[in-house]
Amino acid sequence: MTVLPALEASGVVKTFGGTVALADAHLRVGKGTIHALLGGNGSGKSTLIKCLAGVYRADSGRIVVHGEERAAADQTPAVARRSGLHFVHQDLGLFPQLSIAENIALDRGYPTARVLGGVRWSRLEADTAALLERFEIAASPRTPVAALRPSQRSLVAIARALADAGDDAILMLDEPTATLAEHESQELLAALRKRANRGQTIVLVSHRFPEVQGVADDVTVFRDGRVAATDAMSEMPIDRLVAAMTGGAELPHPERTAVRAGSAERLRITGLHAGALRGVDLTLAAGEIVGLAGLGGSGRSSLLRTVFGRLPIRAGSMELDGAPYSPHSAAQAMALDVALVPEDRLGEAAFLDLSVRENTSITVLKRFWRRLAISPSAERSSAEALVAAFGIRTPGIETPLGSLSGGNQQKAILARWLQRAPKLLLLDEPSQGVDVVARSEISAHVVAAADAGAGVIVASSDLDELFALTHRIVVLRAGRIVADLTTSSTTRDEVAHLSMLDSEEGIPT
Numbered sequence: 480m481t482v483l484p485a486l487e488a489s490g491v492v493k494t495f496g497g498t499v500a501l502a503d504a505h506l507r508v509g510k511g512t513i514h515a516l517l518g519g520n521g522s523g524k525s526t527l528i529k530c531l532a533g534v535y536r537a538d539s540g541r542i543v544v545h546g547e548e549r550a551a552a553d554q555t556p557a558v559a560r561r562s563g564l565h566f567v568h569q570d571l572g573l574f575p576q577l578s579i580a581e582n583i584a585l586d587r588g589y590p591t592a593r594v595l596g597g598v599r600w601s602r603l604e605a606d607t608a609a610l611l612e613r614f615e616i617a618a619s620p621r622t623p624v625a626a627l628r629p630s631q632r633s634l635v636a637i638a639r640a641l642a643d644a645g646d647d648a649i650l651m652l653d654e655p656t657a658t659l660a661e662h663e664s665q666e667l668l669a670a671l672r673k674r675a676n677r678g679q680t681i682v683l684v685s686h687r688f689p690e691v692q693g694v695a696d697d698v699t700v701f702r703d704g705r706v707a708a709t710d711a712m713s714e715m716p717i718d719r720l721v722a723a724m725t726g727g728a729e730l731p732h733p734e735r736t737a738v739r740a741g742s743a744e745r746l747r748i749t750g751l752h753a754g755a756l757r758g759v760d761l762t763l764a765a766g767e768i769v770g771l772a773g774l775g776g777s778g779r780s781s782l783l784r785t786v787f788g789r790l791p792i793r794a795g796s797m798e799l800d801g802a803p804y805s806p807h808s809a810a811q812a813m814a815l816d817v818a819l820v821p822e823d824r825l826g827e828a829a830f831l832d833l834s835v836r837e838n839t840s841i842t843v844l845k846r847f848w849r850r851l852a853i854s855p856s857a858e859r860s861s862a863e864a865l866v867a868a869f870g871i872r873t874p875g876i877e878t879p880l881g882s883l884s885g886g887n888q889q890k891a892i893l894a895r896w897l898q899r900a901p902k903l904l905l906l907d908e909p910s911q912g913v914d915v916v917a918r919s920e921i922s923a924h925v926v927a928a929a930d931a932g933a934g935v936i937v938a939s940s941d942l943d944e945l946f947a948l949t950h951r952i953v954v955l956r957a958g959r960i961v962a963d964l965t966t967s968s969t970t971r972d973e974v975a976h977l978s979m980l981d982s983e984e985g986i987p988t
């Protein structure tokens with residue numbers, strides 16, 4: 480790499496109690512390049528980003544930004560910002576109901592009149608309009624963030640982070656495409672590429688290898704808190720990336736078995752109106768895995784949440800195993816062996832202060848109930864078996880869930896639900912934030928659940944995941960099913976095309 484470095488981190492070490500998160504981390508990012516930071520769940524990517532942001536204090540190591548060197552332990556959020564490091568986290572931190580201008584103002588402060596101190600709205604809107612133009616975001620300052628396409632929301636968060644930054648700002652993005660549908664991520668990545676071509680330095684953390692291969696100039700792969708490989712992206716074909724990440728292990732490929740002819744009908748949905756849904760008909764057989772494709776706001780989550788009793792039914796009906804089914808709460812759904820792994824797992828499903836053992840056993844407590852007391856040894860050995868089966872990286876089962884890496888927290892939540900051997904398994908973005916190895920492992924568990932007779936519905940914005948896992952793909956658009964396709968006889972292009980909304984429908988309600 481002949482490009483001058485904008486950012487260099489070297490020998491960064493960070494430990495949490497007995498856990499070595501960063502053993503000896505290095506990162507060298509060329510000016511005006513896009514640098515992908517990859518690695519398995521728990522390999523230390525977020526910890527390095529947080530040390531660079533000054534959120535964590537590193538134990539040792541050096542950081543050089545635009546030639547200015549300091550001890551990594553001296554990094555603070557203020558120092559990071561002054562030196563030109565700007566961060567956009569996966570949770571964009573935007574308020575959907577507020578306008579773009581208000582969201583920008585909340586971060587930078589509202590411009591106020593000198594005499595009376597009132598907010599100068601015209602000035603705020605003019606400033607925001609200039610910012611939107613600079614970042615080529617086709618929206619008005621008054622547009623509510625909720626009305627933007629997901630990729631535009633990410634761009635607004637990026638524009639906000641860089642609003643006051645100089646030309647040599649370094650933008651650090653933590654999994655910016657994890658929640659985006661394919662063409663939305665392409666749109667965002669194309670915008671990032673354009674910025675990099677004009678000199679913007681960008682560090683991109685991602686688990687989606689194919690898309691980073693298409694956009695990044697260079698790549699660093701972490702394993703166990705140190706660099707496993709670093710090179711030009713063009714020198715890193717996918718098998719070399721995976722080998723670096725895993726230390727040589729190959730990805731498991733779960734075999735999807737065919738649904739047995741004549742399998743019993745597990746779920747029937749007729750004329751359903753609920754949440755964003757506007758008249759949905761769907762059937763699902765035991766042993767069948769159906770994928771839900773569609774853009775944000777198309778109704779995928781509404782469908783899963785309604786079947787799980789979390790959204791009231793306005794009209795229509797459902798049957799589970801041939802009997803009328805209209806759960807009014809998640810508890811009712813769970814009592815009938817229906818399980819949902821929600822999209823917002825960490826908000827809705829995880830107990831971060833509780834241990835891995837408690838988080839994995841919470842829904843199966845009954846199994847450990849022995850004469851009005853929980854059998855600690857049964858609960859412990861079950862938790863240990865799950866940690867091994869799902870490859871959850873944790874110092875032990877008594878470790879609080881909150882101190883595991885993001886992807887490992889997600890594996891623990893999935894493990895909790897999958898061990899219930901549900902009749903109906905509902906998965907909302909199951910591989911979001913999990914590494915490619917964990918994704919294959921999760922797929923294998925989902926296929927096993929279907930083979931054991933579960934009907935599975937999986938919503939995913941990742942077409943690779945839907946094509947690898949499902950028997951059928953149902954495409955939702957603006958609350959309606961617009962196609963019900965057999966996975967083996969459709970194509971990614973067809974599904975992507977059918978998912979697209981026209982511009983009027985694109986505004987979620």
Ligand SMILES: Nc1ncnc2c1ncn2[C@@H]1O[C@H](COP(=O)(O)OP(=O)(O)OP(=O)(O)O)[C@@H](O)[C@H]1O
Nearest residue numbers: 495500520521522523524525526882883884885886
């Ligand atoms: N606050 C913390 N307390 C204790 N351990 C932590 C803390 N934060 C991270 N760790 C540990 O440090 C290691 C690295 O975690 P980190 O979050 O940096 O991984 P990552 O590469 O970002 O993973 P993911 O892809 O899952 O987000 C993990 O073993 C994790 O459990």
